[in-house]
Amino acid sequence: xxxxxxxxxxxxxxxxxxxxxxxxxxxxxxxxxxxxxxxxxxxxxxxxxxxxxxxxxxxxxxxxxxxxxxxxxxxxxxxxxxxxxxxxxxxxxxxxxxxxxxxxxxxxxxxxxxxxxxxxxxxxxxxxxxxxxxxxxxxxxxxxxxxxxxxxxxxxxxxxxxxxxxxxxxxxxxxxxxxxxxxxxxxxxxxxxxxxxxxxxxxxxxxxxxxxxxxxxxxxxxxxxxxxxxxxxxxxxxxxxxxxxxxxxxxxxxxxxxxxxxxxxxxxxxxxxxxxxxxxxxxxxxxxxxxxxxxxxxxxxxxxxxxxxxxxxxxxxxxxxxxxxxxxxxxxxxxxxxxxxxxxxxxxxxxxxxxxxxxxxxxxxxxxx
Numbered sequence: 001x002x003x004x005x006x007x008x009x010x011x012x013x014x015x016x017x018x019x020x021x022x023x024x025x026x027x028x029x030x031x032x033x034x035x036x037x038x039x040x041x042x043x044x045x046x047x048x049x050x051x052x053x054x055x056x057x058x059x060x061x062x063x064x065x066x067x068x069x070x071x072x073x074x075x076x077x078x079x080x081x082x083x084x085x086x087x088x089x090x091x092x093x094x095x096x097x098x099x100x101x102x103x104x105x106x107x108x109x110x111x112x113x114x115x116x117x118x119x120x121x122x123x124x125x126x127x128x129x130x131x132x133x134x135x136x137x138x139x140x141x142x143x144x145x146x147x148x149x150x151x152x153x154x155x156x157x158x159x160x161x162x163x164x165x166x167x168x169x170x171x172x173x174x175x176x177x178x179x180x181x182x183x184x185x186x187x188x189x190x191x192x193x194x195x196x197x198x199x200x201x202x203x204x205x206x207x208x209x210x211x212x213x214x215x216x217x218x219x220x221x222x223x224x225x226x227x228x229x230x231x232x233x234x235x236x237x238x239x240x241x242x243x244x245x246x247x248x249x250x251x252x253x254x255x256x257x258x259x260x261x262x263x264x265x266x267x268x269x270x271x272x273x274x275x276x277x278x279x280x281x282x283x284x285x286x287x288x289x290x291x292x293x294x295x296x297x298x299x300x301x302x303x304x305x306x307x308x309x310x311x312x313x314x315x316x317x318x319x320x321x322x323x324x325x326x327x328x329x330x331x332x333x334x335x336x337x338x339x340x341x342x343x344x345x346x347x348x349x350x351x352x353x354x355x356x357x358x359x360x361x362x363x364x365x366x367x368x369x
Contacts, residue, residue: 025232026052026083026122028071028113029090031059033192034128037225038087038232039064047233052083055090071109077116085232087126088113093158095196095283106161110168118176126231127169128224129162131185131217131241136294142215143297146185146241155287157196169239182231184224187243187298190321191221196288201318202325205262206254209269212293214250218317219243223310230308240302244314247297256318266293 025042029035030053042051043063053064054071067079071090080086090109092102110127117125134144135151154160169181188197200206208214219242227242254261274286300310312320 022047022049023084023233024048024050024052024082026054026080026086027064028054028086028088028109030061030064030066031055031057033089034221034224034228035059035087035089036061037221038089038228041225041229042232045229052079054079072105072112074112074116076112077119080116080120080122083117083120083122085124085126085234086113086117086122087128087228087232089128089228091128091161093161093195095157095194095199102158103161103164106158107164107168110165114168114172114176114179114181118172118179122179124180124182124234124237125172126182126184126228127165128184128186128228129165130159130189131187131243131296131298132156132159132291133162133166133185134296134298136290136296138213138294140295140297142247142295143217143299146239146299146302148298153287155285156291157284157288159287180237182237183239184227184231185239185241185298186219186224186227187217187241187296189219189221189224190317190324192324193221196284197291198321198325199284200292201257201259201321203259206250206257206259207269207289207292208250208261208263209266209289209293210263211266213295214253214292215247215295215297216250216253216314216318217243217247217297218312218314218321220310220312220317220320223312226311227303227308230303230306236303236306236308238302241298241300242303242310243298243300244310244312244317245300246314247295248314248318253318256315257322 025048027035027039027042030039035055036059039051039053039059039061042048043061051064053059053061053066054069054076056068056070058066058068069075069079088110092105094102114125133150133152134148135153137151141148150163150166152159152163154163166183169183172179172181189195190198224242230236270286270289273284273289276282277285
């Protein structure tokens, strides 16, 4: 016997007492990644009346009411009518995406969703950025207060977009009275993610910049999803961080991972990273390196006050990350094929890429570039 149409199922849900008390939640970016996990979780929750799923393709959660469209399309306002909360997760932070196209999608998409939500009478929009917006700086407190100034710059992958989204979040309640905006900022996200920070652990040696003071705090995607559910159910609001309790020092990371370090002077590491990115050998700009040099550990006090607790520890998330990236080889942010990695060797691969940058620079000088 085939399952009922999602709209029929939604009508049945609305007839139940528990569903009558719960909100209708719309999720953008619902077909993949964090959005798909959240959509599935909300659809299974007795505290949610209905899930409206929005993406450019239909996902696998049949219990949700699906709308297939680009979040930059103003027609999204009609799809949001009747929703109480929108969780906006349609973001592109892929290392390989053209930066201009990425920004156009992320910023314009968020602008459109906020405006459409206000027009549709939605009472709350939940945005997900990153704890990276606080900036990775040598004088950061450990941990940072959730009210700490956002001191990041646009030099790291996608962080400029996230800072603009944060600005849009703060302006939205003034531009659209009655609309509340919640901002969720996860620590280093692990679980089906591919970022400059997860690629750091694919390297044959962990690059450590001399004189730096790294501190590692992780957030498993399952904990992020549970925190987003808290926000969707309005159990937590405002601006708050999400991640494991505490942090790991670099020495602990090396001991737990069994990966030895390669220590380089700051000028060499940053200069090489900038050159490699500029000539297209690596997807990560030099700004990404700061997040492996300086602390950006955050307090998760607001979620704790709301009754939320992480299911994962930093040690457990690191172990899960190492298992996920096993067999991959990345040097200076560039993925190597098996043949490349074998030929280059372990620490020698890093040296080879640094040397490549120097050779390219000398060749350009000879050509007068």
